[in-house]
Amino acid sequence: MANKILVNSGIYSILNLLQKGINFLLVPILTSYLTTYDYGVVAVVTAVSAFLNVFYLLSLNGCLNRFYYEYKDDVEKVKKLFGTIVTFVFLFSFLLTIVLFLGHKYLIDPFLDNVSFFPFMLIGMISILFNPVYTIFQNTLQARQEGKRFGKNNLMFFTTNLCFLLISVTLLNLGAKGVLGSLALTNIIFFIYTISRFGKDITIGIDISILRESIKYSLPLVPHSLSGVVTTIIDRLFINNMLSTSLTGIYHLGNTFGGVVFLLASGVNQAFVPWFNEQAKLQKYNGIPRIAKVLVFLYCIIALGLSFFGKNIIFIITPEVYHQGWKVIPYISFAFVFHSVYYFFSTPLFYNIEKKGSRVLPFFTIFSAIVNIILNYFLIKEYGFLGAAIATLITKFVLVTSLSRVYKKFVKIDYSSIIMLLVPWLYFIISLIVFYDFETSEIMVKILIYSLVLIVTFFYLKKDILNLLKKDLV
Numbered sequence: 001m002a003n004k005i006l007v008n009s010g011i012y013s014i015l016n017l018l019q020k021g022i023n024f025l026l027v028p029i030l031t032s033y034l035t036t037y038d039y040g041v042v043a044v045v046t047a048v049s050a051f052l053n054v055f056y057l058l059s060l061n062g063c064l065n066r067f068y069y070e071y072k073d074d075v076e077k078v079k080k081l082f083g084t085i086v087t088f089v090f091l092f093s094f095l096l097t098i099v100l101f102l103g104h105k106y107l108i109d110p111f112l113d114n115v116s117f118f119p120f121m122l123i124g125m126i127s128i129l130f131n132p133v134y135t136i137f138q139n140t141l142q143a144r145q146e147g148k149r150f151g152k153n154n155l156m157f158f159t160t161n162l163c164f165l166l167i168s169v170t171l172l173n174l175g176a177k178g179v180l181g182s183l184a185l186t187n188i189i190f191f192i193y194t195i196s197r198f199g200k201d202i203t204i205g206i207d208i209s210i211l212r213e214s215i216k217y218s219l220p221l222v223p224h225s226l227s228g229v230v231t232t233i234i235d236r237l238f239i240n241n242m243l244s245t246s247l248t249g250i251y252h253l254g255n256t257f258g259g260v261v262f263l264l265a266s267g268v269n270q271a272f273v274p275w276f277n278e279q280a281k282l283q284k285y286n287g288i289p290r291i292a293k294v295l296v297f298l299y300c301i302i303a304l305g306l307s308f309f310g311k312n313i314i315f316i317i318t319p320e321v322y323h324q325g326w327k328v329i330p331y332i333s334f335a336f337v338f339h340s341v342y343y344f345f346s347t348p349l350f351y352n353i354e355k356k357g358s359r360v361l362p363f364f365t366i367f368s369a370i371v372n373i374i375l376n377y378f379l380i381k382e383y384g385f386l387g388a389a390i391a392t393l394i395t396k397f398v399l400v401t402s403l404s405r406v407y408k409k410f411v412k413i414d415y416s417s418i419i420m421l422l423v424p425w426l427y428f429i430i431s432l433i434v435f436y437d438f439e440t441s442e443i444m445v446k447i448l449i450y451s452l453v454l455i456v457t458f459f460y461l462k463k464d465i466l467n468l469l470k471k472d473l474v
Contacts, residue, residue: 028317039249041176045124047233059221061139068143083202126184130191137194161186224362227369235388238376251385254325257310258332265340300427303333307431308446331389334428338396345403348411368399
């Protein structure tokens with residue numbers, strides 16, 4: 001089992017980095033061909049799209065991991081589960097798109113500020129319409145722990161999107177329209193691909209009893225999903241409204257670098273959740289905290305590396321107008337370290353249906369979203385776009401601290417509070433060295449400090465890493 005989670009985590013993380021991190025991988029090209037305004041437009045449309053996507057999916061993709069293990073011994077019922085969710089989501093997405101298009105002046109435009117609905121948000125809505133079915137298809141592969149098949153699909157998605165993006169941005173010089181249009185066209189193609197490949201695994205149609213049970217589980221998660229998305233995107237909307245679209249683009253660049261931790265952590269979580277569900281059903285809990293310990297340290301090391309060297313990379317690969325974006329990297333990268341801790345604390349609540357953990361979680365995420373909105377407003381007024389990064393870090397810590405007090409009530413797991421809550425702060429404090437002016441010796445000092453931290457961390461985790469490799473975790 002330890003081997004399976006390692007293999008699947010590697011596949012999900014790499015492919016997550018490719019598919020969702022394409023803008024990070026193409027930073028040198030995008031910052032050369034896109035103005036800061038164009039980059040800001042992409043950031044705003046992406047943020048609003050992420051918010052709307054919650055309403056399209058209604059968190060029904062989340063119930064696949066949970067109910068698959070309840071139905072896995074009944075092949076026909078599994079097909080009905082997959083088919084019911086796919087059919088319902090497609091029909092609902094189509095109707096919702098019509099409503100949003102007709103009422104965009106009142107429902108969407110207020111969030112765009114000086115970014116026009118036509119053509120930018122309209123292109124974004126095309127992506128939102130066709131993406132949910134493909135997302136559900138991929139979620140079914142995760143539930144069945146078919147990491148290689150999942151990875152193959154995402155690799156094709158990434159390659160297709162990359163080709164369209166390079167053509168539209170570099171050859172056709174379409175700017176923001178090229179970035180958004182490339183993703184929309186890719187989503188259309190993979191919607192067709194999903195329909196052609198998914199047929200044998202599903203029973204088309206809606207089984208009312210399965211839909212009722214799925215919605216009963218997923219609907220309480222919608223406020224949770226919304227608050228999670230709000231916490232992630234509200235910073236860009238505030239900066240766009242209170243400062244400018246160009247500054248939103250500069251902030252988005254730094255956020256993209258720090259977001260590497262999120263991409264890796266979410267990739268690992270895609271493998272962790274089905275593995276956790278399987279272990280929890282068998283009541284094998286011993287290995288879970290030990291895996292979490294190793295992963296938290298790993299995320300801290302990655303976040304520290306991004307904080308130390310992100311500035312140098314940005315200065316080398318981007319035009320000077322983008323250079324100030326490096327300042328947010330330490331705050332954003334460690335905010336996502338705490339987000340990875342959130343994954344470990346929240347999974348027990350998703351698993352335990354009897355105690356209604358999925359209905360408890362939204363109280364915490366909604367509270368953190370409110371905190372985030374308040375902090376963004378006041379800190380951006382005081383510190384500019386750096387205030388948004390500080391607000392994100394504080395909010396993520398507030399969320400995991402509150403969850404650390406309740407997760408044990410749902411599944412008998414004992415994570416170390418020191419490792420989950422205090423260790424990331426230790427590494428974050430070290431990362432602040434990057435703000436000190438070392439003049440000509442800066443890069444060498446950072447390399448020495450980072451190497452020392454890496455060595456100390458390795459020797460501290462040596463026993464845990466060896467146990468993990470020997471598959472002694474479960």
